Amino acid sequence: MSSTELVPASGTASQAAARVDGRQFLTFRIGGEEYGLDILRVQEIRSYEAPTRVAHAPPFVKGVVNLRGVIVPILDLRIRLSQPSEYNGFTVVIVLNVAGRVVGIVVDSVSDVLELAASEIKPRPEVPAAIDSRFMTGLCKIGERMLILLDIEAMIKSPDFGLVD
Structure with a gap:
C-alpha cells in the first residue's frame, strides 16, 4: 500500500505570519x-486497498486495515454522504487523527x-443537504469552485458513525 506522509510546509516569515491568521x-x-x-x-494519504471486512458493520464501514501495528477502521465517506462511486486509481484513503482515534475515510480524490x-x-447554510449542517464549518469560494468545509471531528464523534462512545 503506497502512502504519502504529510509534512509541515516551511516558508518565509511572511508566510508563517499569514498562517497565524489563516488555516x-x-x-x-x-x-x-x-x-x-x-x-x-x-496523518497521511494512502491509495485505496480493499480492507478486511467486519461482520455486521454498516455499509459505509468498509472494514479495517493494519497500519503499522494499529487497526484502523475504514469508512467510505462517499456512501455516508449518499454519493456511491466506483473504486479506481484516484480513490484514496485519508488517514485522520480525530477524537483520540485513527480513522481512514475513503474519498474520490485529493x-x-x-x-x-x-x-x-x-x-x-441552514438548508437541507446530503451532509448535516452541524458537520459543516462553513463555505468558501475559490475561483469558480465552491468548497464545503467539514468539521470532521464532529462528524466522526457523531452517533451516526458509531465509533466513539
Missing part, C-alpha cells in the same frame, strides 16, 4: 462536490492544500 485545509472530491478538512487532523483566511470562510 490550512486538505481539499478532496466526493462526486461533483469539493470538500475541505483541517490539515492538522490528517485535490490540494489551501490556506484560507478567516475572512474568506462564509457561515454554513
